Amino acid sequence: MTRQIILGAHFPGVNNTTVWSDPAAGSQIDFASFVHLARTAERGRFDFFFLAEGLRLRExxxxxxDLDVAGRPETFTVLAALAAVTEHLGLAGTLTATYNEPYEVARKxxxxxxxxxxxxxxxVVTSPDAFTGANFRRGGYLDPALRYERAREFVAAARALWDSWPADPFDTSDFLRTxxxxxxxxxxTHFDIAGQFTVPRSPQHHPVVLxxxxxDGGRDLAASTADGIFSRHxxxxxxxxFAADLTSRLxxxxxxxxxxxILPGVSVVLADTDAEAxxxxxxIRRAQVSPQTAILLLEQVWNTDLSQYDPDGPLPAEDPDDTAPSIIQGRTRQRDDRVATARRWRDLAEARGLSIRDLIIEVxxxxxxxxxxxxxxxxxIRYVEDxxxxxxxxxxxLTPTGLDEFxxxxxxxxxxxxxxxTEYEPGTLRDRLGLPPVPADRRGAA
Known part of the structure; x- marks a missing residue:
């Protein structure tokens, strides 16, 4: 029997890959855009619709x-509205464990x-930078090890709250007896909370955790706590x-x-022939990596102002200064060894005759x-079968018509x-994804 493919639909915006300049591009804020993409995904029998969230624009x-989205409404408000105009589609949203609290997130x-x-x-994500933290009263940020420690405890706390209600369907008339x-x-370590959770046990008991x-910390967090992991592999x-590594950690x-x-993010480009595609x-890739974006992404490795360089010219000949403070605002450092990355990129560019912009498109x-x-x-099908x-x-x-052709x-x-x-079966998102049910008698897991 052929294995079933899980499909998620990402609403474009929190990235620099959306082609806003395309005449077919629409609003990333108009609710009609969210509705179109969600209903298209449901028409295609996708498993879920996914909203990423950026808490501050990158600088x-x-x-x-220049290609970043200018704004995005709050995630769960959008998802709640989409619940009313869809029937089967899962509704997934990003909430950081760094700048939220378990009670509020579990309740939402x-x-x-x-x-x-x-x-x-x-x-579940962790937020790594003080630039984002400036939007919040706590300010600052947590060291990497503490971010993942807090996230793990955060998920455990949320599950304890979901487990705090009786397993049987709850009637408010029974409250005095319970x-x-x-x-x-x-x-x-990070939480000391006690009280009474106000939302009775929900249909999934535990909403799906991604x-x-x-x-290394992120992979361990997924292996120990998550139902699914998004991957760039x-x-x-x-x-x-990546799958083999996660299997060993599990x-x-x-x-x-x-x-x-395991669910990697992918793009799909279709045409009548492979050559046309x-x-x-x-x-599309040329539109996604503008000349300015190419220089900005190169600066993140060289960690210095490269605005004097021609995006259609060669890479800098000198190595980065790895001791200088990071110039990046609003994004965690993507590469631990800038010097090694720069040398690898130069070798690739020289071997293939790539300009700065061509190189950034490639990597x-x-x-x-x-x-x-x-x-x-x-x-x-091959990926999933294997x-x-x-x-x-x-x-x-494209927003919001980017899934139509697929x-x-x-x-x-x-x-x-x-x-x-070909049709949705009755059940929850957890059922549809083939995840094991949460034991019905769990209560007070904290």
Whole structure:
């Protein structure tokens, strides 16, 4: 039997890959844009719709990245509104464990799970920089080890709150006979909270927990706590290696491979022939990496002002100064060894005759399935059949119509080959993803 592909739909915006200059691009704030993408995903029998969240626009040398989104409404308000205009689609949103508190997040997610009939999911992230922290009273930021420690305790605290209500459906008339419903106490390094949780047990008991870290700490956090992990490892060999690494980590926590769904973010470029698709993909990547963006991304490695360089010219000949303070605002340092990265990039550029812009296009692109619908469907099925992944998060370059062609041309092929449902079955998002149910008798896990 063909393995079922999990599909998530990412709403474009919190990145610098959306092509806002395309005449077909629409608003990232108008609710109609969210509705179009969500309903398209549901028409394609996707598993869930995903909203990332950026808490501050990225800056470099005081300038906002020219291709970044200008703004984004608050995630869970949008998801709650989408619950009313969709019927089956999962609703996943990002909330940071660094600048939120467990009670508030657990309450929002349980509420969304009730409103949507069991379709809520939470992407747990840690926020690494003081630049973002300036928006919050706490300010500052946590060291990497403490960020992941707090995130792990945060998820445990949220689950303790969800576990605090009785397993049976709760009628408010029973409250006097169950006065301890919702009572909880969480004592840990980062949290000391106790009280009464106000939202009865929701359809999934625990909303689906996703995680998007690729560092050693992020992978361990996913292996120990998450139901799914977003990955940037979309190339087949990298994806297979990533899956093998996660499988070994899961074993350390007494979990099986089926308890963690691995979902790389990918783009899809389609055309009537493979050659046409390759040309189309090339034009899209040129639009995604403007001359200014190419210089900004190069500066993140060289860690200095490179505005005097020609984006269509060669890379700097000198190595970065790895001791200088970071010039990046609003983004964690992406590469631990700048000097080694710079030398590797120079070697690649020299060997292939690449300009700065060409080099950045080469090294920053996410995995793309490029070709005819038949080729794309065949490749996606191969990844999942081989357990290199469990599915994909599709990241379109257009808002809000970026999924339309995929749903119209690739989805029918996946359905014909038995890799994707033709209709939704009854049940929650957790059921649809093939995740084990949360034990019904859990209570007071903290």
């Amino acid at each position: 470099q040398r005081g300038r906002i990245h 997610l349980a509420t969304l799970d009730h409103l949507s009939g069991g379709r809520a999911a939470w992407n 006065p301890d419903a919702g009572r909880y106490a969480v004592r840990s 995680q998007a870290g690729d560092s 979309g190339e087949y060999d990298d994806a297979a290696a 074993a350390r926590y007494g979990r099986s491979r089926d308890e963690l769904k 390759q040309e189309k993909a090339h034009l 920053t692109g996410r995995q793309a399935f490029v070709g005819t619908p038949d080729r794309v469907a065949t490749e996606m 357990r290199a992944t469990d599915g994909f998060i599709l990241v379109p370059h 749903v119209d041309t690739v989805v029918p092929l996946l359905q014909e080959r038995g890799a994707l449902r």
